[in-house]
Amino acid sequence: MTEKTRQPQIGPLPRPAISTSRLPATLTRVVWALWFVSVVVTAVRLSSTETWSLWGLFAVDGLTVVMWVVVTFFSGIVHSYSRRYMAGDSALSAFFARVFSFTLVVMALVASNSFVVFAVLWLTMGLVMSSLIGHVDTWPQARRAAATSRRYFVASSGLLAVALGLVWWETGATTISAVTASAVAPSVIVLTAAATLLLAAMVQSALLPFHTWLLSSMTAPTPASALMHAGFVNAGGILLLRFAPVVTVDDGFMLVIVVAGAVSALLGKLLKTVQTDVKGKLGCSTIGQMGFMFMQAGLGFFGAAITHLILHGFYKAYQFLSAGNNVEQQNPRAPNAEPQSLGLAGIAAILVTALAGGVVFATLTGEGTAFDSGLLLAGLVVLTTMHAARGVVRNSSLPAALRYGGVALVFLPAIAVYAWVYTLIEHALVGVPLVTAPTELTVVHLAVAAAFVFAYLAIESGVYQRSHRLYVTLVNATTPAPGTITTTREEYNEH
Known part of the structure; x- marks a missing residue:
C-alpha cells in the first residue's frame, strides 16, 4: 500500500475489549499505591539506623527506599501517560503487564542482598526491557532491535555472574552485606571481579563502546523509551554503589572508571551533534549523561552519582514524553536565526x-x-x-x-x-x-579536566565541524544495528 492509495483514518480510537480496558487502569492505580507506600516506608526507614533484612535474601537500606520512591514515581507517570498514548494498541494488556513487571523487578533488584537473587533479577530486568523494545512484534525492525538488546543484556548478566563468582571465590561471601562486612584486599582475583563488574555496568548503561543497543532501541514505544532512559540505564550506577567495596579496592581502578565515564561523557556530546531526529539526540544525550554518572562514582562520590541518576531520570522522562512538541515543520529554504554574539x-x-x-x-x-x-x-x-x-x-x-x-x-x-x-x-x-x-x-584527573575544557572549546566554537573525517566517524559510531533502521515512513505506518 502506497501513500497515494492509503486512505486516512480519522475518527475516535477503537474501543478496546472490556478485559483489556480494565487492566491499564488497575495497574496504574496499583503503581501509584506502591509509590505512596514507598514514601511512607522511606519516612519510617530514614528515622532508623538499622538495616531491615528478610531471610538474608533482601535488605532494605537508604538506597533501597530512595530508589523505590523514584522508580514507582516514574512508573506511575509512564502508566498514566500510556493509557492515552497506547490506546487502541492490539497488545495493550501485554504492554502494561511488561511495564508493571519491570517496575516490580527493579524494586526487588535494589533490595536484593543475595548474589544469586541479584544476578537473576538483573537478567530478568534486561529481558523485560528487551521485550518492551520489541513490543510491536509484527514490525521486523522492532524484532531485530529486541534481539540486539537481548544479546547485550545477556552478556551483561554473564559478566555480572563471573564477577560475583570471583568475589565469592576470594571472600567466601554470598551476600552484598557480607562483602561490605569483610575486608576486601586488592588481589588479581578482586581486580578481575571489579573489571567485570565495571563492564557489566557499562553495557547496561550504554557507555561507549556498548552504546549500539541504545541507539537501536528507538523502535520501543515512547513511554517505554522514557522508562528505559529514566530508569533502566541507571542500573549501572546502582551496581557500582552496591559493590563499592570491590570497585574502590584500588585507586588505579577508580581512575579507570573515571576515564571510562569521561570518554562517554565527551563523545556522547559529539555524537549528539550529528543526529537529525529527536529520539536519536536524546539517546546520545543519555550516553553522555551516563558517562558523567560513572565519572562521579570513579571520583569516589557515589552520593553524587545517585543524585545525578535521579535528576537525569526526571529530565529524560520529561524529554521523551514531550518529544512530540519538539517536532516542527519548517521551510528548508527559510534562513535560520543567527544567535546573538557574546x-x-x-x-x-x-x-x-x-x-x-x-x-x-x-x-x-x-x-x-x-x-x-x-x-x-x-x-x-x-x-x-x-x-x-x-x-x-x-x-x-x-x-x-x-x-x-x-x-x-x-x-x-x-x-x-x-x-x-x-x-x-x-x-x-x-x-x-x-x-x-x-x-x-593525580595526573590522570588533571588530564581529564583538560580534555573537558578542550572539548568544550572545540564544540562551542564549532572547530570540530571543519573536519569531514570526524563527521563521518561520528555518523558511523551512531549507526544502529543492521535491520533496526526504519528507512521509509510507509514501513512505520504499516505497524
Whole structure:
C-alpha cells in the first residue's frame, strides 16, 4: 500500500475489549499505591539506623527506599501517560503487564542482598526491557532491535555472574552485606571481579563502546523509551554503589572508571551533534549523561552519582514524553536565526556565573574545598553552568538585561537547589557503606579536566565541524544495528 492509495483514518480510537480496558487502569492505580507506600516506608526507614533484612535474601537500606520512591514515581507517570498514548494498541494488556513487571523487578533488584537473587533479577530486568523494545512484534525492525538488546543484556548478566563468582571465590561471601562486612584486599582475583563488574555496568548503561543497543532501541514505544532512559540505564550506577567495596579496592581502578565515564561523557556530546531526529539526540544525550554518572562514582562520590541518576531520570522522562512538541515543520529554504554574539559583556557574565556556581556548590556541599577529586567534581559543575549560561546569553529573543544581568540570578539558585538535593540524597543513603570516598588528585584527573575544557572549546566554537573525517566517524559510531533502521515512513505506518 502506497501513500497515494492509503486512505486516512480519522475518527475516535477503537474501543478496546472490556478485559483489556480494565487492566491499564488497575495497574496504574496499583503503581501509584506502591509509590505512596514507598514514601511512607522511606519516612519510617530514614528515622532508623538499622538495616531491615528478610531471610538474608533482601535488605532494605537508604538506597533501597530512595530508589523505590523514584522508580514507582516514574512508573506511575509512564502508566498514566500510556493509557492515552497506547490506546487502541492490539497488545495493550501485554504492554502494561511488561511495564508493571519491570517496575516490580527493579524494586526487588535494589533490595536484593543475595548474589544469586541479584544476578537473576538483573537478567530478568534486561529481558523485560528487551521485550518492551520489541513490543510491536509484527514490525521486523522492532524484532531485530529486541534481539540486539537481548544479546547485550545477556552478556551483561554473564559478566555480572563471573564477577560475583570471583568475589565469592576470594571472600567466601554470598551476600552484598557480607562483602561490605569483610575486608576486601586488592588481589588479581578482586581486580578481575571489579573489571567485570565495571563492564557489566557499562553495557547496561550504554557507555561507549556498548552504546549500539541504545541507539537501536528507538523502535520501543515512547513511554517505554522514557522508562528505559529514566530508569533502566541507571542500573549501572546502582551496581557500582552496591559493590563499592570491590570497585574502590584500588585507586588505579577508580581512575579507570573515571576515564571510562569521561570518554562517554565527551563523545556522547559529539555524537549528539550529528543526529537529525529527536529520539536519536536524546539517546546520545543519555550516553553522555551516563558517562558523567560513572565519572562521579570513579571520583569516589557515589552520593553524587545517585543524585545525578535521579535528576537525569526526571529530565529524560520529561524529554521523551514531550518529544512530540519538539517536532516542527519548517521551510528548508527559510534562513535560520543567527544567535546573538557574546561580546565582552556576555563573556564576563558567563565566566562570573560559572565560577560563582562552583563556589556555591562547594560551599553548600563541602566538595571541592580540599585538594582531592572533589575539585574535579566542582569543576564539572562550573563547566555545566558555563554551558547553560552561554545558551541564555546567546538567546537573542531575551532582553539584554536578562541575558547579561539576570543570568546569575537564574542559575545560582538552581545550583543551590542541586547542592541541597545532593546533600539530602547523601543523608538519605542510610546503611550504605561507601557513599563518599574521595581520592587524591593525580595526573590522570588533571588530564581529564583538560580534555573537558578542550572539548568544550572545540564544540562551542564549532572547530570540530571543519573536519569531514570526524563527521563521518561520528555518523558511523551512531549507526544502529543492521535491520533496526526504519528507512521509509510507509514501513512505520504499516505497524
